[in-house]
Amino acid sequence: GEDVEQSLFLSVREGDSSVINCTYTDSSSTYLYWYKQEPGAGLQLLTYIFSNMDMKQDQRLTVLLNKKDKHLSLRIADTQTGDSAIYFCAESYSGGGADGLTFGKGTHLIIQP
Amino acid sequence: GAVVSQHPSWVICKSGTSVKIECRSLDFQATTMFWYRQFPKQSLMLMATSNEGSKATYEQGVEKDKFLINHASLTLSTLTVTSAHPEDSSFYICSASSGTRLITFGSGTRLTVV
Numbered sequence: 001g002e003d004v005e006q007s008l009f010l011s012v013r014e015g016d017s018s019v020i021n022c023t024y025t026d027s028s029s030t031y032l033y034w035y036k037q038e039p040g041a042g043l044q045l046l047t048y049i050f051s052n053m054d055m056k057q058d059q060r061l062t063v064l065l066n067k068k069d070k071h072l073s074l075r076i077a078d079t080q081t082g083d084s085a086i087y088f089c090a091e092s093y094s095g096g097g098a099d100g101l102t103f104g105k106g107t108h109l110i111i112q113p
Numbered sequence: 114g115a116v117v118s119q120h121p122s123w124v125i126c127k128s129g130t131s132v133k134i135e136c137r138s139l140d141f142q143a144t145t146m147f148w149y150r151q152f153p154k155q156s157l158m159l160m161a162t163s164n165e166g167s168k169a170t171y172e173q174g175v176e177k178d179k180f181l182i183n184h185a186s187l188t189l190s191t192l193t194v195t196s197a198h199p200e201d202s203s204f205y206i207c208s209a210s211s212g213t214r215l216i217t218f219g220s221g222t223r224l225t226v227v
Contacts, residue, residue, distance in 0.1 A: 004156075035218075042119065042206055042220035043157075088156065092216075100147045100159040100208075101216065 006089050006104035013112045018076040020107045022089030025070060029091040032065060033101065034074045037086045046074070046087075076109075084111045116140055117209045119219025126197055126226055134192045134222045136207030143209035146190035147216070148182060151204040163190055197226040 003025045012018045024032070030051050035043040049056045049063045049072070056063045062075040076083055086106040093099055116139040126132050136146055145164050149157040161177075163169035163184035171177045179201075181193040190209075194201050206221040 040221075040223065043208075043218040045217070100149075100162055101157075102159075103156040105156040 004089055004091055004102055004104035006087075006107045008105065009108045009110065011110040011112060012079050014079060014081060016079055018074075018079045018083065018109055020074045020076075020087050020089075020109065022072040022074075022104055023070055024072065024089070024091050024102075026091060026093075026102070027070065028093050029070075031092050032063075032072050033088075033090040033092075034061075034063065034072075035088040035090060035103075037088060037106070039085075043088065079109075079111060081111050081113075084109055115217045117143075117207065117217045117219040119207050119222055121222060122220065123223040124225070126224070128198055128226055129196055131193055131195045132197055132224060134194075134205055134207070134224075136190045136192070136209065136219050138188045138209045138211075138217075141209075141211045142187035143190070144187065144212045145210045146184055147208045147210075148180070148190075148192050149206045149208070151206060151221075157206060160192075194224065197224070199226045202226045 005023045033048040034046045036046050037043050047058050047061050049065050060077045064073045088106045089104040090101040092101045118137045120135045148160045150160050151157045159172050160175045161169045161171045161182050163182050165184050165187050169182040184190040202225050208216045208218045210216045
């Protein structure tokens with residue numbers, strides 16, 4: 001069955017880069033997402049990548065995809081206190097919404113001053 | 114664009130009562146809506162998928178008589194937790210898609226059953 005794995009916690013110093021890793025098992029995954037969830041709030045789509053891409057950059061965010069190893073990472077440059085949240089990796093076969101997403105358990109990003 | 118509004122944000126109800134949660138797409142027509150449940154410190158689990166005008170498709174292990182889903186229009190889906198019990202306390206999140214855009218999530222509903 002489908003499975004998405006992430007580390008539960010990541011602690012970084014303010015100003016450093018954060019790298020959150022994710023592995024998935026479904027080789028038919030077409031769309032891979034990173035969502036941010038602040039306490040008590042819904043999910044905010046940060047970025048996504050198609051499976052035929054290796055990298056995508058959007059301001060402070062860089063997504064790297066190694067399709068061979070089914071490994072996805074999210075790099076946040078110059079991490080700020082406002083980046084403190086839970087980051088979910090998710091995958092789907094159909095990005096347009098024909099099916100739901102499969103989520104990892106989320107990585108708690110903790111920012112040290 | 115692509116805003117999904119979910120209400121209420123939080124609700125406390127007595128055991129045995131029913132609670133209705135609304136999910137609205139404000140600026141697009143949502144042909145498909147999804148309902149997720151999130152337990153504390155856990156990931157989101159897909160409960161059901163609903164397409165406008167047809168019956169919802171429930172994931173394995175989700176009781177369809179317990180969690181009633183109605184998707185009567187292209188902008189509104191509702192989830193009713195019937196005869197709620199403390200174990201139903203959770204964070205429920207909806208998401209919506211028009212079929213040509215990526216999925217947009219609501220802000221979630223914190224349900225506490227006492």
